[in-house]
Amino acid sequence: MTPFTQHRGVALPLLRDNIDTDAIIPSREMRTVSRSGLAAGLFAPWRYLDPDARTLNPDFALNQAEYSGASILLAGDNFGCGSSREHAVWALMESGFRAIIAPSFATIFRNNALRNGVLTVALEQHDLDELVDWVTMDPAAHTIQLDLEACSIEFDSERDKKVFSVDPTARDMLLQGLDEIGLTEQSMDLVSRFEEQDQIRRPWVYLASD
Amino acid sequence: MSPAGVNGFVVGNTLFDKLWQAHEVTTLSERQSLLYVDRIFLHERTGSVALNGLLEKQRSVRRREHAFCTMDHIVDTLPGRGDDTLMPSGRDFIVATRHAAHETGIQLFDIADADQGIVHVISPELGIALPGLSLICPDSHTCTLGGLGALAWGVGSTEAEHALATSTLRVTRPQTMRVSFAGLLGAGVSAKDLILFTIRELSASGGAGSAIEFAGPAIDALPVEARLTLCNMATELSAFTGLIAPDQKVLDYCAGRRYAPQGQLWDQAAQHWQSLRSDQGAAFDQEHRFDIGSLKPQLSWGTSPQHCVDWDDAIPHVRDAPDASASAAWQRAQDYMGVTPGSQLSDYALDVAFIGSCTNSRLSDLQLAAAYLVRTGHKVAKGVKALCVPGSGQVKRAAEAEGLDDIFRSAGFEWREPGCSMCFFAGGESFGKGVRVASTTNRNFEGRQGLGVRTHIASPLTVVASACAGHLVADTIA
Numbered sequence: 001m002t003p004f005t006q007h008r009g010v011a012l013p014l015l016r017d018n019i020d021t022d023a024i025i026p027s028r029e030m031r032t033v034s035r036s037g038l039a040a041g042l043f044a045p046w047r048y049l050d051p052d053a054r055t056l057n058p059d060f061a062l063n064q065a066e067y068s069g070a071s072i073l074l075a076g077d078n079f080g081c082g083s084s085r086e087h088a089v090w091a092l093m094e095s096g097f098r099a100i101i102a103p104s105f106a107t108i109f110r111n112n113a114l115r116n117g118v119l120t121v122a123l124e125q126h127d128l129d130e131l132v133d134w135v136t137m138d139p140a141a142h143t144i145q146l147d148l149e150a151c152s153i154e155f156d157s158e159r160d161k162k163v164f165s166v167d168p169t170a171r172d173m174l175l176q177g178l179d180e181i182g183l184t185e186q187s188m189d190l191v192s193r194f195e196e197q198d199q200i201r202r203p204w205v206y207l208a209s210d
Numbered sequence: 211m212s213p214a215g216v217n218g219f220v221v222g223n224t225l226f227d228k229l230w231q232a233h234e235v236t237t238l239s240e241r242q243s244l245l246y247v248d249r250i251f252l253h254e255r256t257g258s259v260a261l262n263g264l265l266e267k268q269r270s271v272r273r274r275e276h277a278f279c280t281m282d283h284i285v286d287t288l289p290g291r292g293d294d295t296l297m298p299s300g301r302d303f304i305v306a307t308r309h310a311a312h313e314t315g316i317q318l319f320d321i322a323d324a325d326q327g328i329v330h331v332i333s334p335e336l337g338i339a340l341p342g343l344s345l346i347c348p349d350s351h352t353c354t355l356g357g358l359g360a361l362a363w364g365v366g367s368t369e370a371e372h373a374l375a376t377s378t379l380r381v382t383r384p385q386t387m388r389v390s391f392a393g394l395l396g397a398g399v400s401a402k403d404l405i406l407f408t409i410r411e412l413s414a415s416g417g418a419g420s421a422i423e424f425a426g427p428a429i430d431a432l433p434v435e436a437r438l439t440l441c442n443m444a445t446e447l448s449a450f451t452g453l454i455a456p457d458q459k460v461l462d463y464c465a466g467r468r469y470a471p472q473g474q475l476w477d478q479a480a481q482h483w484q485s486l487r488s489d490q491g492a493a494f495d496q497e498h499r500f501d502i503g504s505l506k507p508q509l510s511w512g513t514s515p516q517h518c519v520d521w522d523d524a525i526p527h528v529r530d531a532p533d534a535s536a537s538a539a540w541q542r543a544q545d546y547m548g549v550t551p552g553s554q555l556s557d558y559a560l561d562v563a564f565i566g567s568c569t570n571s572r573l574s575d576l577q578l579a580a581a582y583l584v585r586t587g588h589k590v591a592k593g594v595k596a597l598c599v600p601g602s603g604q605v606k607r608a609a610e611a612e613g614l615d616d617i618f619r620s621a622g623f624e625w626r627e628p629g630c631s632m633c634f635f636a637g638g639e640s641f642g643k644g645v646r647v648a649s650t651t652n653r654n655f656e657g658r659q660g661l662g663v664r665t666h667i668a669s670p671l672t673v674v675a676s677a678c679a680g681h682l683v684a685d686t687i688a
Contacts, residue, residue, distance in 0.1 A: 016542075017535050018414050018514050022655045027635045031299045033258050033306040035367075045657045076535060078415035081448050082653060083634075084350040085256060086366035106448050107384075107419055108350060112366035167382060169239045180368075181269070184376045187236065187244060191378055194235040194246055202232070204471035204479040205248050205343060209275040 002117045003177030007098050008145040009071030011135045012061055014043075019075055020082030021109065025091040026051075027083075038091035066139040072146065074132055075102040077125075080109025089116050099146050101153070103128060114170050117177060119148060121164045131155055131162070148175055222489020225455050226386050226421040229361040229486070233344045235378055245381045247373045249276050249338055249345040252316075253329050254307035255283035256348035260370035261310035269375045270314065277316040277374060278338055279307065282328045285321055286637040287599050287626040292321065297638030314374075327602025327628040330354040330568040334438060335604050337467025341456035341483040346373050351568050351652065352451075353444040357437035358464070359456030359486050364445060384450035385495040387420040388488070391428035393503025398685050400578070401436035402570060402650070402669035404428065405443040406508035410518040412498065417447030420496065423488060424454050428502055434463040435572040442569045443652050446515040455487035507684035509555050510654045510667045512543030517654070519555070521672065521684040527551040546656055547664045548644065555666065555682040562647040563596040563677030564659075565623075567633040570650035570670050571601030576609050579674040580617040582685055590622030591680030599626040621678075634658055648676040 029041025029051075040054070047062055049055045056063045062070070073092070079102040080088060089112045092100070099119040113120045123131075134156045135142050145154040148171060153162040173180065199206055223231075235244040252260060257279055264271065271277050284300045285291065293304045304321070311318035319326045325336060330351055333339040341359035346352060348370040355362035365379065373379050389408060395401075409416070422444055424437075432440065437454050444452025461480050464470050471479045506520040517540075519525065528544070528551060531537035544551065549558065565571070565579055576598065582588075590596040598618045600606040606628055609615060615625045630636040633651040640660030641647060647665050650673050651658075654665040666682055675685040 015535075017539055018516075020653075020655045022634070022653070022658050026657055026661075027255075028297070028638070028640075030255075033262060033303050035259065045661065051661060078418065078448055081414060082350065082445075082655060084348055084364040084366055086259070086348075086368060089366070104415060104418055106415075107450055108364055108366060111369060115366065115368040167241065169242045169380075169382075180380060181267075181372050181375050184244065184372065184378060184380065188376065190236050190244070191246070191376065195377075198246065202342070202479075202482065204340075204475040207275045207469065209273070 001115070001177045001179060004098065004117050004119050004148055004174040006145065006147045006149070007071065008143050009098065010067060010069055010139060011072040011074050011131070011144045012067045012070035013074040013132050013135060014061065015074065015076050015132065017076035018078045018081055021080055021085050021088040022082055024080065024088040025085065030085065030087050035090045036094060038087055039094040042091040042095045068140070069096065071096050071098045072144055073097055073100045074128060074135065075100060077103045079105050081106040084108045086112045089113050089118055093118060101128060101131065114173060115180060117174060119146065119174060121146070121153070121166070123162065123164055127162050130159070222492040224386050224488045224492040224494060225359070225423055225453055225486055227492070229342065229344070230383065232342065233361065238380055242380055242382050244378050245344060247346055247377055247379055248343040250278070250370065250373050251329050251333055251338065251345065251347040252277070252279040252370065253283050253347070253349065254281050254285070254303045256367050257370065258303050258307040258310060259367040260348055260374060261314055262306065263367065263371045264374055265310060265313060271316055271374045272377045274315045276377070278319070279311045279316055280319040280326060280329050280332060281307065281321050282629050283636050285629050287629040287631040288637070289627060291627055295637045297635070300638055324603045327605065328568045328571060328630055330438070330442065331571060331601030331605065334358055335467070335602060337464060337470030340464055340470060340479070341460055342486050346370065346379065350445045351442055353449065354438050354442040354568055356441040356444065356451050356453040357434065358460055359454060359483065361451065363451040385420045387417060387422045387496040387498070388494045389422055389424050390426040390497070390499045391424070392426055392499065392501045394428055394431055395502065395505060398671055399505050399507055400669040400671065401432055401439040403505060403508045404502060405440045406510065406515065406518045406667065407502065407505055408500070409443065409446050409515045410508070411500065412447055414446060414514050414516040415448045417444060417449030420449050422447065422449045422452050423494070424452060425488070429454055430457070433574060434459055435574045438572070439569055443515065446652060456483050507669060507672050509672060509682060509684070511547065511549055511555060512540065513546055513654055513656045514539070514543070515652065515654060515667065517543055521682070522554060522556070525549050525551050525553055525555070557681070558646060559681050560591070560594055560648055560676055561645045562641055563590070563594060563673050564632050564647055564649040564651065565597065565670055565673055566599030566601070566631050567651040568601065568630070569652045571599060571605065573605050573608050575650065575670045576600060576605070576614050577612070579670045580614045582671060582674045583617050583621045586678065588621070588678035590677045594677055594680055596623040596677045597626060597632065598623045599631040600628050602628045632659055635660055648673045648682060
């Protein structure tokens, strides 16, 4: 996993509440049995006037030149609700997004993002509004700097940085780019010990291995 | 909350606390623990990626006897189906899943298997999900199994891979919430109406990050399949999961199922399961109470499950939205759905009726809808396309043994093979742009059932009554 320490980039506002993973990438856009080949399907229902013909919707911010190369998404409450499809995170990553800032996130989406090195920052609505106001004045020039070591967001040099909190375990994982499976594999003796005791407590749980 | 208590008083444990403790291998930080995963269920949409990831990294499934897989999301539901689907590249997912399941040696309920079906329908049916077990699946509706008192939650493909490789997951402990219902559901009002009402009251993010226990007389009175329907939509509250304490009804439901314990092990399990309930005085982070004695059938008017009204209420005006953000969302939703504030849902003609999905495709759902057709003698209205898709092979056979397939067919419904079907473009099928659908599914998101499709979610009874009326309506004489 690519570590996340600091990142500066163009921020794209998509300020609807409850943006679900069907909107981020519809089922019909998940065409291969892999984690790639998904970028063209990102926000397909909104980004294209006709998703089949791939006719771009000029009113959608992602298609506008001033947001070209955007790598930070500013979104509404409960971002990533709905289906657990990790393809939503993969589609965002493949399209260049490294971080998402929103008042809140759906749990499964947030976990999926974390496991792919994508930073999710939960920010109070009024702080988010400030970022949005500043970004939209001049999107290409008004980039945002995210610093995970300091847990801060630097935007307008004339204003204070925004500080955010993040789960310490999640922060460590992101900073070090840890592979969670590899990490847990180091604790397998604990798992075996748990199973030995659990087989006495709950023997019915353990099915016969053929 | 620890049993040590607050202010010297002993405070009990919640059902969730007990389930968490029983699976805790070790604590990783103040809020995160390594939890033991008793069962893993996969399907061809997201499970294929998890299994491939495992194989690519040359890892194996640590306990293959605890991992299962089905074909439900992409597979066609048309009679005579095979590996080919209308979905572009759908066949690739099916073939890859079959290959990976064979390579890793996990039990696959393949397309032609008698027990194939929707993952959350077959896991309780086969006794793979049981009270007190922890179960994960790369699917957000895994919370369905909380209806049995299982600790079940949805994850992504990477986490599923983690569970396959290590029999554990690193989990941040959710908050606890209890939603209690006083009163009993009236005739014609179902668990689906109850959960739609709850989402409408608490909002689509009202359960964010919480393990929600549903309790109270209305819950005690619910049959087991209805509890599965209720917990199925906990994810639409953005909850970690939903839970109901297992009782004698659940024990009776589980007894004799293929993967359920038998003999002495059953007795031991059953005794343990009876302790799985929140202690008196257990403290929850949040509590909500609703009196649902006069609850009416619910219908969604918008593009979030929280956009619901009593079926005969007017669609709300944007000016009455609680805040600017909701106001914008309501406007978008009303434009998308082609509905006018102040009008009633019964003003809108219906194009399609769909009975199916992990929410409402169990035998009791089909019995309820079929009973309406028998009682009223009504047929599907002219111009309405109606589909009934049983949730599993077992459901389908049981329904056919009772003659329900004939009732549906002669009323004008298509009778399909088991699968997720039109809940979301599964099998590559879709309805057309602007088509209005009454659906027993769980999500009315923009484009969920196909580009521009207008989905109204409701109970099976409301959907069958609407199919026959040709417009949205509840059955008020049930």
